[in-house]
Amino acid sequence: MKQHWIGGEWMGQANKAPINIINPATEEIFEQVLDGSREDADAAVVAANKAFGIWHRMTATSRCELLHEVADRLKAQTEEIARILTLEGGKPLKENIDEVGWCVACFHYYAEIGRSSRGRVIPSVESTQLSMVLKEPYGVVVCIVPYNYPLLLMAWKVAPALAAGNTVIIKPSSITPLSTLALSECFDVLTPGAVNIVTGSGEEIGNALVAHPDTHVVAFTGSTETGRKIAHQCAERFKKVTLELGGKDPFVVCEDSDINVAARAVAWAAYLNAGQVCTSSERIYVQSSVADRFLEALVNFTNTLRLGPGIEPSTDIGPMARDYYRRKVEEHVEEARKMGAVVLAGGRRPAGFQKGYYYEPTVLTNVTHSMKVMSEETFGPVAPVMVYNHFDEAIRLAQGTQYGLGAVLFTRDALKAKTFFEEVKAGSIWINDPLTDNDAGPFGGMKMSGLGRELGLEGLEEFMETKHVHWDFVQHEKPWWFPYKRG
Numbered sequence: 307m308k309q310h311w312i313g314g315e316w317m318g319q320a321n322k323a324p325i326n327i328i329n330p331a332t333e334e335i336f337e338q339v340l341d342g343s344r345e346d347a348d349a350a351v352v353a354a355n356k357a358f359g360i361w362h363r364m365t366a367t368s369r370c371e372l373l374h375e376v377a378d379r380l381k382a383q384t385e386e387i388a389r390i391l392t393l394e395g396g397k398p399l400k401e402n403i404d405e406v407g408w409c410v411a412c413f414h415y416y417a418e419i420g421r422s423s424r425g426r427v428i429p430s431v432e433s434t435q436l437s438m439v440l441k442e443p444y445g446v447v448v449c450i451v452p453y454n455y456p457l458l459l460m461a462w463k464v465a466p467a468l469a470a471g472n473t474v475i476i477k478p479s480s481i482t483p484l485s486t487l488a489l490s491e492c493f494d495v496l497t498p499g500a501v502n503i504v505t506g507s508g509e510e511i512g513n514a515l516v517a518h519p520d521t522h523v524v525a526f527t528g529s530t531e532t533g534r535k536i537a538h539q540c541a542e543r544f545k546k547v548t549l550e551l552g553g554k555d556p557f558v559v560c561e562d563s564d565i566n567v568a569a570r571a572v573a574w575a576a577y578l579n580a581g582q583v584c585t586s587s588e589r590i591y592v593q594s595s596v597a598d599r600f601l602e603a604l605v606n607f608t609n610t611l612r613l614g615p616g617i618e619p620s621t622d623i624g625p626m627a628r629d630y631y632r633r634k635v636e637e638h639v640e641e642a643r644k645m646g647a648v649v650l651a652g653g654r655r656p657a658g659f660q661k662g663y664y665y666e667p668t669v670l671t672n673v674t675h676s677m678k679v680m681s682e683e684t685f686g687p688v689a690p691v692m693v694y695n696h697f698d699e700a701i702r703l704a705q706g707t708q709y710g711l712g713a714v715l716f717t718r719d720a721l722k723a724k725t726f727f728e729e730v731k732a733g734s735i736w737i738n739d740p741l742t743d744n745d746a747g748p749f750g751g752m753k754m755s756g757l758g759r760e761l762g763l764e765g766l767e768e769f770m771e772t773k774h775v776h777w778d779f780v781q782h783e784k785p786w787w788f789p790y791k792r793g
């Protein structure tokens with residue numbers, strides 16, 4: 307049984323039934339973690355506030371060196387951590403090796419920009435005055451992370467928050483807490499309490515940390531539904547919150563594209579991590595003149611993909627993380643089928659697997675926006691394809707959603723590209739290369755997909771408060787109309 311990691315030590319008692327960690331490929335319980343209580347949350351808050359007193363007074367250069375060391379230690383453990391990620395989340399090992407690599411890069415990136423980006427000196431209103439805009443850490447940042455990229459989405463919060471001088475409390479998903487707990491060996495180089503990890507349910511631990519008067523920022527990634535609850539709670543205390551939420555990203559294929567390349571790009575964007583990616587392409591729009599060729603290429607490629615346990619090197623697509631996520635995918639596909647959609651590939655659990663939460667990569671056509679599979683987040687390996695005639699129509703269809711996380715366009719026509727990125731409301735636009743991340747550029751959602759940004763300079767500034775210091779070298783009595791002469 308794994309305990310919480312608080313103030314640089316393992317602690318916590320099993321006062322209630324532990325949380326079972328299940329391998330999604332075998333459905334077997336292979337580890338347990340504590341289902342934390344409000345007292346555990348309180349202990350983490352005390353440790354993080356104590357560490358803040360030391361951590362934020364450290365020079366940015368010293369913090370930078372320590373964050374580079376966290377990254378170096380993580381890199382040295384890549385294989386082991388990737389294995390844990392696969393066992394708890396189901397994602398193929400090769401994808402998890404990438405995930406660890408992206409985390410390493412993220413810690414190095416924020417180590418550097420954390421020491422070089424600060425406030426500014428502005429022109430003052432008096433000749434004897436210096437006016438400085440300072441950037442300060444808030445204090446304790448609560449980092450709440452979902453199951454699909456447990457380390458990457460943790461790093462996008464923890465690295466900039468620490469680089470800005472805050473301390474953090476991580477609440478990992480109850481599905482995938484082990485990889486985060488394993489990182490305690492990397493965080494061990496930091497001031498004890500600069501990073502704390504508390505496991506447990508969102509309703510109890512997550513809620514206690516968000517509502518706690520001595521936590522100062524909440525950085526959340528997860529569903530729009532949970533994000534709404536957290537936003538309400540933060541509003542009660544005017545607590546700073548960043549929200550990275552759900553999506554229903556469009557992928558528009560224009561007739562001038564290389565259709566085989568476009569079909570493979572759609573497969574990648576729709577099936578990566580068994581479709582459990584916030585920026586998965588969940589609505590595919592293809593121009594009518596190339597629709598048949600595109601569908602044939604997509605179906606042929608989809609049928610070559612190998613499902614299996616993520617731990618096996620030959621696996622292209624692993625199981626979904628839990629059966630209830632798979633059941634939601636089944637519900638969306640079944641409803642679409644009943645409403646007239648045609649299943650061209652997949653559309654069911656694969657034969658030959660006794661255990662594991664597998665679902666076949668699926669191609670649907672004849673879909674409409676009145677189906678859930680085209681209007682609600684499916685979060686599974688499904689590519690519903692709709693045919694359009696004119697580019698204006700594609701833009702209108704792409705925009706037909708409450709979400710605004712990402713959007714992909716395949717075209718070689720510069721004017722179409724410009725129209726697309728100007729018209730489509732989404733935090734990330736990918737033209738001809740879906741789902742690439744870049745630490746130096748901001749990531750986040752518009753509309754119901756969230757508030758605030760992670761990564762880039764924006765991702766650092768979310769964790770800094772602004773203070774304006776007006777410093778006069780001469781002491782003044784002011785203003786001139788105040789009756790100070792009376793006294």
Ligand code: NAD
Pocket residue numbers: 450451452453454455459477478479480506507508509511512513516527528529530531532533535536549550551552553583584683685711751755756
């Ligand atoms: P979720 O909302 O169920 O849980 C996310 C985290 O919030 C978990 O750690 C959970 O324990 C915690 N939580 C739940 N209720 C809480 C509460 N009341 N107070 C505080 N914390 C609480 O999401 P999930 O199922 O783990 O992840 C899938 C969702 O995440 C999808 O909707 C996906 O689109 C979204 N996501 C978004 C991004 C992005 O960057 N926009 C990235 C990845 C995933």
